[in-house]
Amino acid sequence: MKHIESVTRGVGTLACLLLLGGACGGDGVGRRPSEQEGVNAEQRAEQEGMNTAREAEAGVTGVLLEQIARYPEMEVQDLFKLLYQAAHGSGHALSDTLAARRALEEEMASLLDEATGQRADPAEPLTERLTADGELVRVNLRPYLSAGGQSETVWRALARTSSRHAPTPESLRVWWTEAETLASEGRLPFDAEALHSFYVRQGLTGFPIPHHSNHYAERYRPAYRVIAAGELRLPPR
Numbered sequence: 001m002k003h004i005e006s007v008t009r010g011v012g013t014l015a016c017l018l019l020l021g022g023a024c025g026g027d028g029v030g031r032r033p034s035e036q037e038g039v040n041a042e043q044r045a046e047q048e049g050m051n052t053a054r055e056a057e058a059g060v061t062g063v064l065l066e067q068i069a070r071y072p073e074m075e076v077q078d079l080f081k082l083l084y085q086a087a088h089g090s091g092h093a094l095s096d097t098l099a100a101r102r103a104l105e106e107e108m109a110s111l112l113d114e115a116t117g118q119r120a121d122p123a124e125p126l127t128e129r130l131t132a133d134g135e136l137v138r139v140n141l142r143p144y145l146s147a148g149g150q151s152e153t154v155w156r157a158l159a160r161t162s163s164r165h166a167p168t169p170e171s172l173r174v175w176w177t178e179a180e181t182l183a184s185e186g187r188l189p190f191d192a193e194a195l196h197s198f199y200v201r202q203g204l205t206g207f208p209i210p211h212h213s214n215h216y217a218e219r220y221r222p223a224y225r226v227i228a229a230g231e232l233r234l235p236p237r
Contacts, residue, residue, distance in 0.1 A: 059132045060086075060175045061182060067128070068188055071220055075213040076190060076198045079179060084209045085138070086130040087172040089165035090158055090226040092209055101155055104225065108141055108151040111223055115145035126234055130226065136165070138224040139232060147235035157232035158225055165228055172207070 060083075067082055068074065074082075094100045126144060127137040139154065176199050184192040202208070212222055 060178050063129060063132060064179060064182060064188060070128070071216065072189070073219050074216050076194060077210040077213050078216045079188075079190070079195075080176075080198060080202065081210055081212060082130065083172055083175045083179065084207070085226045086136060086175065087169060088167040088209070089136060089161055089228070091162045091165070091167060093226070094158065094162045097159075100158075104155055104158070105151050107223060108145060108154070111142055112145055115142040127229070128224075134229055136161075137227060137229050139227050139234075141223045141225065144235070149235050153232065154225055154227070157227045160231045161226070161228040164231075169207070 063086070064079075064082075067079075071078070121142070124140055124143050126147065127139055130136040130138060139157075141149075141154075144154070176195070179188060179190075180192045180195045182188040183190040183195055202210075211217075216222070
């Protein structure tokens with residue numbers, strides 16, 4: 001008789017495990033998850049959702065939101081230039097190395113008085129990340145100069161970045177799609193359809209990199225070079 005009861009309990013437990021995923025008592029009788037277990041499951045799901053959101057913010061979303069917070073008056077072509085640089089690095093700027101080097105030297109010379117004088121903006125960051133991992137950055141020349149940086153050092157870092165950083169055109173498409181999504185959600189101050197149309201027009205001409213918009217250039221006076229962070233030892237500010 002005891003043997004029969006033991007077998008019965010074993011069969012009941014097995015059936016319960018199969019049907020209820022292990023929510024069984026010692027006698028094989030199924031039990032419903034407690035209210036606390038339900039709360040814990042909801043909390044875990046909420047935490048997973050928050051983790052996913054943080055991961056997204058740390059990706060290209062984070063870069064875009066950082067840039068729009070710093071440059072709220074940027075226009076669509078400025079946004080495209082940002083993501084183009086993130087995907088392609090600095091190679092496009094060095095197609096004519098002699099001209100690129102001369103332009104860098106002349107620009108840094110023209111900025112020297114401003115960078116080291118009373119007009120220097122202490123709030124201008126030395127670098128701004130272009131990619132989520134910070135591998136590619138914009139090095140702002142004014143704070144770089146004010147910290148004692150030299151044009152020759154920047155040039156060597158530019159050349160190394162160009163030779164070692166392989167462009168990833170597919171990333172531009174993926175990141176632009178993300179920008180369109182953020183715009184449709186109201187998180188970027190652009191019309192999503194306008195972004196899509198701009199991307200299509202750029203594609204028709206082979207995705208050339210645009211200049212900054214006139215408004216952006218006048219409002220923010222950009223002066224930077226795109227460099228791989230590991231290629232340039234930045235001076236302390």
